[in-house]
Amino acid sequence: MRDAGITEQHKDILAELANIGTGNAATALSQMLDHEKILLEVPEVNISPLQHVPESLGDPGQKIAAIMMEAACDELELTILLALPLPATLSLIDQLLPEGLEPLGEMGRSLLMELGNILTGSYLNALSDMTGLTFTLSPPGLGLDMAGALLGSVIADKAMLEDSFILIKTTMHILSREVEGNLLLLPSAGSLHKILARLGAQ
Amino acid sequence: MGKKTVLVVDDTAFMRMTLKNILEKNGYSVIGEGEDGLQAIELYKELNPSLVTMDITMPNLDGIKAIEEIIKHDAGAVIIVVSAMGQKALVIDALNAGAKDFVVKPFQPERITEALQKVSRG
Numbered sequence: 001m002r003d004a005g006i007t008e009q010h011k012d013i014l015a016e017l018a019n020i021g022t023g024n025a026a027t028a029l030s031q032m033l034d035h036e037k038i039l040l041e042v043p044e045v046n047i048s049p050l051q052h053v054p055e056s057l058g059d060p061g062q063k064i065a066a067i068m069m070e071a072a073c074d075e076l077e078l079t080i081l082l083a084l085p086l087p088a089t090l091s092l093i094d095q096l097l098p099e100g101l102e103p104l105g106e107m108g109r110s111l112l113m114e115l116g117n118i119l120t121g122s123y124l125n126a127l128s129d130m131t132g133l134t135f136t137l138s139p140p141g142l143g144l145d146m147a148g149a150l151l152g153s154v155i156a157d158k159a160m161l162e163d164s165f166i167l168i169k170t171t172m173h174i175l176s177r178e179v180e181g182n183l184l185l186l187p188s189a190g191s192l193h194k195i196l197a198r199l200g201a202q
Numbered sequence: 203m204g205k206k207t208v209l210v211v212d213d214t215a216f217m218r219m220t221l222k223n224i225l226e227k228n229g230y231s232v233i234g235e236g237e238d239g240l241q242a243i244e245l246y247k248e249l250n251p252s253l254v255t256m257d258i259t260m261p262n263l264d265g266i267k268a269i270e271e272i273i274k275h276d277a278g279a280v281i282i283v284v285s286a287m288g289q290k291a292l293v294i295d296a297l298n299a300g301a302k303d304f305v306v307k308p309f310q311p312e313r314i315t316e317a318l319q320k321v322s323r324g
Binding site for chain 1: 213214215216217219259260261264285286287288289290291292307308309310
C-alpha cells in the first residue's frame with residue numbers, strides 16, 4: 001500500500017486510463033496537424049503526495065506553458081493541468097500558426113489553449129468511457145511561468161484537494177520535435193477513490 | 203441564390219479563425235462571431251443567420267444552454283456543435299437541446315462542410 005491507500009492495482013488501472021487517453025490524444029494531434037505522423041511514447045503514471053506537485057516535472061526553474069481546466073460531474077471534481085516545456089511548445093505553435101502571427105500573441109495563446117482543450121478532452125473522453133461518468137469542463141486558463149512557481153500557486157489556490165495527485169507523463173514526437181507532455185490530475189477531496197472505484201478497483 | 207450566412211461561436215479566437223477560414227473558402231458568409239453562450243443568443247437574435255457552429259465549453263453560458271435558448275426563440279434554428287467533448291451523454295444532450303449534428307474537435311475541414319451541407323438539406 002502507498003499513501004492514501006493507493007495499491008499496485010490502482011496504478012495498473014490508471015496506467016490503462018493513461019494508455020487509452022494517450023492514444024486518443026495522438027489521434028487528435030494527428031488530425032490537428034493534417035494527418036502528420038505523431039508518436040507518443042508509452043505513458044508513465046505516478047501517484048504522489050500533493051506537496052510534491054511543484055517539483056513533479058523535474059527542474060522547478062524550467063519555463064512551462066500550463067493549460068488548466070476544472071472537470072466536474074455529479075459525483076466528483078478534478079483539476080486537470082497540462083504542462084508543456086515552453087521553448088519546444090512555442091516552436092511548435094510557431095509552425096502551426098499562419099505566417100506573420102506571433103506564438104505569444106493573441107492568436108498564439110488562443111491556439112495553445114485550444115491545443116490544451118483538445119488534448120485534455122482526449123483524456124477526459126477516455127475517463128468518461130471507462131467510468132460511465134459524464135464530465136463538464138470549464139474553459140481553459142493559460143499560465144506561462146517557471147514550473148515550481150506556477151504549479152505551487154495552483155495547489156495554494158485550491159482549498160480542498162485530495163492528498164495525492166496523478167501525473168501522466170509522455171514524450172510526444174511531433175514534426176521532428178520531441179515535446180514532453182505532462183498531465184496532472186488533481187482530484188478534489190474524496191474524488192480519487194471514487195474515480196478508482198468507477199474504474200473497477202476493488 | 204445568396205451565400206448561406208453563419209454565426210461562429212467558440213471561446214478561442216484561433217478556433218473561430220479556423221472555422222471562419224474553412225467556411226469562407228467553401229462559399230459561406232460568416233456574419234458574426236461569439237465568444238460565449240450569451241453572445242451566441244444575442245447575435246442569433248440580431249443577425250438571424252442560416253446556420254450556427256457552437257462550441258460547448260465556454261465561459262458565462264455553455265453551448266448546450268445557448269442552443270436551448272436559441273431554439274426557444276426560433277424552433278427552426280440550424281445549429282451544429284463543434285466541441286472537443288465527445289462524451290456520448292453530451293452528444294445526446296446537445297442533440298436533445300436541438301443541435302442538428304455534432305463534430306468532435308479536432309476535425310478535418312471536410313467534416314465541417316459535410317455537416318453543414320447535410321443539415322442545410324435536412
